[in-house]
Amino acid sequence: MRKSADVASVKADLLVVCLPGPPGDLTGAVADVDAALGGRVRAAVADGEIDGKAGAATRFHSGSALAAPRVAVVGVGEGSAEDWRSAGGGVASLTSRVATKVVAIVPPADAGTAEVGAFVEGLGTGVYRFDRFTTSSDAPAPPERLYVHSAAVRTADLKRADRVVDAVNGARDLSNTPANHLTPTDLADHAKALADGIAGLSVTVLGPSKLEKLGAGGLLGVARGSDEPARMIVMRYRPSSPARPGEVLGLVGKAVTFDTGGISIKPSNGMEEMKMDMGGGAAVIEATALIAALGLPVEIISVVPATENMPSGRAVKPGDVLTALNGKTIEVINTDAEGRLILADALTHAAREGATRLIDFATLTGAIVVALGEVYAGLFGSDDEWTRLVREAADSSGDLAWPMPLHARYAPLIASQVADLSNSSNKRQAGAVYAAQFLREFTEGVPWCHVDVAGTAMVSGKGTGFGVRLILAVAERLAEPAPL
Known part of the structure; x- marks a missing residue:
């Protein structure tokens, strides 16, 4: 400069x-x-x-x-x-x-x-x-x-902006990479490589055997149809002096590295874009590393469940019942509603590992694209104050998010006749809402926001890196001492 x-x-x-x-x-x-x-x-x-x-x-x-x-x-x-x-x-x-x-x-x-x-x-x-x-x-x-x-801009400010660019473009690279070059294992290796040399940031990768011990039946159920093993990527950032001791920001990102829809297979036209069904996970991984590299005084646990969703003789079938990490049983009505199954386990794991606030990012529903298009992500929340903070961060970051409703009267849409919950409804209504209603069942009572980025994270066949700047803006707000 x-x-x-x-x-x-x-x-x-x-x-x-x-x-x-x-x-x-x-x-x-x-x-x-x-x-x-x-x-x-x-x-x-x-x-x-x-x-x-x-x-x-x-x-x-x-x-x-x-x-x-x-x-x-x-x-x-x-x-x-x-x-x-x-x-x-x-x-x-x-x-x-x-x-x-x-x-x-x-x-x-x-x-x-x-x-x-x-x-x-x-x-x-x-x-x-x-x-x-x-x-x-x-x-x-x-x-x-x-x-x-400019005399008004410091070199450090420009370096921060450069790091933001690198993180957003890094998430775009991940989303745009073909699935044969970015498997769940490759994504986990990328997260580990990002953490190398960043003080306070560590990465643990849970494979099938550890996931079995945890009881992560949602993630393992979706992964069953693929030859690629599932990975749960857990990133932890522990700053030396957090601004709000005892508070832990939990970030969860859906990472289906390729989504065929499983047995409920998608139409072939446009299926190549399903390499980007891990846009939420990409944003969480890159943003976590960015926050740690910037040294923000915010403790973070990030959980990214990574898998493919493929049809095979081992694949989960409509009508099957899975048991999630929190012990709740789920009837699989539609195998193409797989994102909420893997997020269920990840949300519970993040909460049980100490998260005091949760946000998940997921390319979850086509319904949110119909509702909001490619400008706003859908924002759902269980806590008014937390949702307000995330909304303000979205506005300031340019990663826009529009508040959507949650209400107990939507609960019948996720009811099952044979299990605690169903992952889909046969009623063609409020698709984005009942997906969020489903996820709320796995948040352990922690203040939580769900950001449905199906319309904003992949636009015109290209990954956008949506969510990286929003996550950073949230972390910057938590980097300030809590108001008295």
Whole structure:
């Protein structure tokens, strides 16, 4: 990071200056650029070509007027964090068309850590591409460096933003990786590798024999149809001085590394996207490592049940009864409602291992996609105060979540005639709600939130990393001492 600069002397392949929307008089760096370019920016504003809308980026060639050969004027809208993320994404779009090794931004004087950090996140996630299995590409390489010319932003703040980008993109990599290259065992190995060298973070992986001893019948039942053994990944972060001693944040993430639907098999069209049915688990793993790497004073236990859901002669069948880790019996009505079966065991395990607050993230129901689309995740909660905190964290992080109802009158939807519970209902109503109602049965009375990310974690056949920033925002709130 460089503390200050005259825009004319900034050396980069692309110089970025920012404009609010709607634009008023040009001031600061954007005014300096306009002067150097002979009023071209002002003329574009007058023509309506540049309107300051968040994420709208216009590129100018500077000739010899500036040290940087190209300049981007990007809109930051009303200046919210989400607007600044959009601005970063708009600049990322420009770099995808022309080779750009070095980007430099001269933000307005009133832009601080939050705004510039959000821009860095938007740029870093915007230039992401998953090309591990591509043997050749004509697309320009993403930028190698970003320089921020601002006296108001510290190097440490930029490093934090870089780490957030790495974690979000890491979760995207996991979701996008084909199932033959990311088995439950591979996912567990990844979690262990992430923990190496991070103080206070440890990983324990429970295999079939230990899961049998625990009585994790939900996870083992789903895994029965696959040749790949199930794994329960348990990550623990113990900071030396937690801000709230005795409080433990429990994170649970669904990780079905491939979901055929089992005996209740899915349609073949689009089934390849079911490699992303572990988006919740990916977010939990990456976010846990991120929080530990940042050294936040929040004790965490994260539990990620990982399995494939496959049809075979050993696979669980509709009508079978499984016994979950808490001893409750579950009639399997639909084998494609497998996520709630593995989460049941994981939630109970996290609570019994000391979690005092729980959040689970899961690509759980198509019903939530119908209800909320790809903008908001569904947020369910058993405790008003805890749900309010998670909702506020969602709003601030950009990983948006909309509150959904839970009520005792939904209980008949998870009733079974032969067991304590059923994993699905034959009534086509409130699908996301009764899935959450089912999960609540396994939370051991601990304040709990369920985040259904089926519409937000996998969009247009690609993993988004949704949940990483939300989890970080929750942890940052818990890193503050409890109010008196």
